[in-house]
Amino acid sequence: MATIVMKFGGTSMAGIERIRHVATRVAREVERGHRVAVVVSAMAGETDRLVGYCREASPLADPAEYDVVVASGEQVTTGLLAITLNAMGMKARSFLGWQLPVTTSDAHGLARILDIGTDALNLALDAGVVAVIPGFQGMTAGGRVTTLGRGGSDTSAVAVAAALKADRCDIYTDVEGVYTTDPRIVPRARKLAKITYEEMLELASVGAKVLQTRSVELAMKEGVRLSVLSSFSDEPGTLVVSEDEIVEQELIAGVAYDRNEAKVTIVAVPDRPGAVAAIFGALAKANINVDMIVQNIAHDRPLTDVTFTVPRTELGRARKVLEAVRDQVGYDRLIADENVVKVSVVGVGMKSHAGVAVTMFRALADRGINIQAITTSEIKISVLIAEEYLELAVRVLHTAYGLDAPA
């Protein structure tokens, strides 16, 4: 008898008809004799509605009370799925965050799960009861309601799977799995049968938001066998596993992109110790994430140019922060460019292969696409290019690394 954790997102829980459909998927696992725990999101749109109320009440809503409000969305779908499962003749009951309990840190709105109580849960599962658990929510040691941050239900599901030592954690979503790239850009993108945790993390960090990053980190740390599959089809999904489970390792798992990029160039920074540190120190203090950094060689010392990227959504704040330190740093002017995107190739295979980057640079150069900045990790190469080349670059790279499905 296997223990299975199933997680359904907001699109899958949007309305009673879809919840009934979810219940039939749960029934299938129950009929196979498995012990089944189900983690659910709020109905699509509901969390936004609740967040909207909080912001309307106060733009700086008390975080503990914000959590009280927004955690209610998952409570509703949890009860409704339990009602539906019971009505279909299964035994089911809800276990809310405070009932298990899901103990978290005190960081309201972005809490981390510290522990999940499994006594009542295991008793229920052993008795053939389907446990329905709201994602996203937990409780501090002091007994206050917390939430895990947007997309936190994935993390809840993985944490429940880890606590139950589940055989599988199946994340049902509105896509059929993880693809080699965005199928809207490359119709010949292929669904991956398997992907490593590391690749999944890098893909998430560059904009392929199938799973919440923290859920993948947790699955990797706890060795949870994660599946991404569609609520709306019976196709097999993508299994996220450790590297040693993938025998035939592809060089590149996928090509991802991120439009939430803006390039900032600080022109004529005095080339002295502390000037660059003052720039990045001020941004860090304002909690603005700096990604790619290029320091141009200073032709006319003692002045240099510094180029870097920030999330496009943070550009306004970044400008203000940088203008405030202008006198202190002593730079000449600031140039911002929002028409940039980051395109990345990701694959654990590149660890053991040379020449992966060359393929990328050559493929882009052949099409006249200029690279404005580069960053690399052990399993990822990212380039910053003009936004107008986005689709072309993704297609060219997808072909260059042999990822296209057979025609």
Add this chain to the structure above:
Amino acid sequence: MATIVMKFGGTSMAGIERIRHVATRVAREVERGHRVAVVVSAMAGETDRLVGYCREASPLADPAEYDVVVASGEQVTTGLLAITLNAMGMKARSFLGWQLPVTTSDAHGLARILDIGTDALNLALDAGVVAVIPGFQGMTAGGRVTTLGRGGSDTSAVAVAAALKADRCDIYTDVEGVYTTDPRIVPRARKLAKITYEEMLELASVGAKVLQTRSVELAMKEGVRLSVLSSFSDEPGTLVVSEDEIVEQELIAGVAYDRNEAKVTIVAVPDRPGAVAAIFGALAKANINVDMIVQNIAHDRPLTDVTFTVPRTELGRARKVLEAVRDQVGYDRLIADENVVKVSVVGVGMKSHAGVAVTMFRALADRGINIQAITTSEIKISVLIAEEYLELAVRVLHTAYGLDAPA
């Protein structure tokens, strides 16, 4: 320093603008130096929406899971009011049903409050923190979510007031208090400055739904000084108190009516022991409440007619139940009349005065209004009349008992 419990209904909590208005009322009590606990309902319409989801999921929704779903409405308004109070510079925090805890019976959907924990609550109030508490919700001893039934937030407020030994429990609603009768029918109806618990209970039971009946029973039992007043005006409301607090007792406190009445006549019932018992036994078994009963004198023994009233909303079910026992009882036929209403006069003064009923019967007879059935309690006289006379009867009685406001 007084301890005040304030309760706000769904209309008062419907949207952030109204919640802000509620917060200013709370602020006024805080500025007076009082210890303040606030009990809130869900936003108007929200509980209906949640109940609708449950019914759509299953007409016979699992009651424990139904409670998980519908309790969420009050959680939302609780958090939003706490956010708003904090944003206005007050100290406030939420205490959910399971956090206090509000321990209830296991009767899901219609649970009774058994105990309210006050340790954390008193600590907060002593520290000048406004406690915001969701009405309607509680927790079983086993730790499952419960709800108290529609209108249960009034009862929550009274129970919190009793547990805190509060000096006042102020129920803010969308009317300005308790009136001598429905002002839509009698423009010269007067707002009562005071009313006894007993009168309030009788008025509620005959359709003047200002307060949930159980909340008044509980207030009477626990000696909670209850006020009914409007969220939307600064007029003084109506104080609900024990009889000995009312010095100048009026003979009649008010005239009430109930449209949810249907009259059933069972024609030609065999006049033998057990026949009538079989009729009312079957209705009781089906949980149909029988109110006024008239057994006609049997002119042509051994047959008699039995007339009684049931809630109009239950007439369809009552017919089915009665048709099922027709052969067993041996009656001839059933006549139902939905065009009836119950009109009642209520007042503790009638305990010590004779002739109260005569005034009623004479006033109605003078206008040619036929009385079809009568019931009385110590402080109430009710008559069943044809619905077309409803407004006329209420006006006539309001005048006959000297309740009209000075012109």
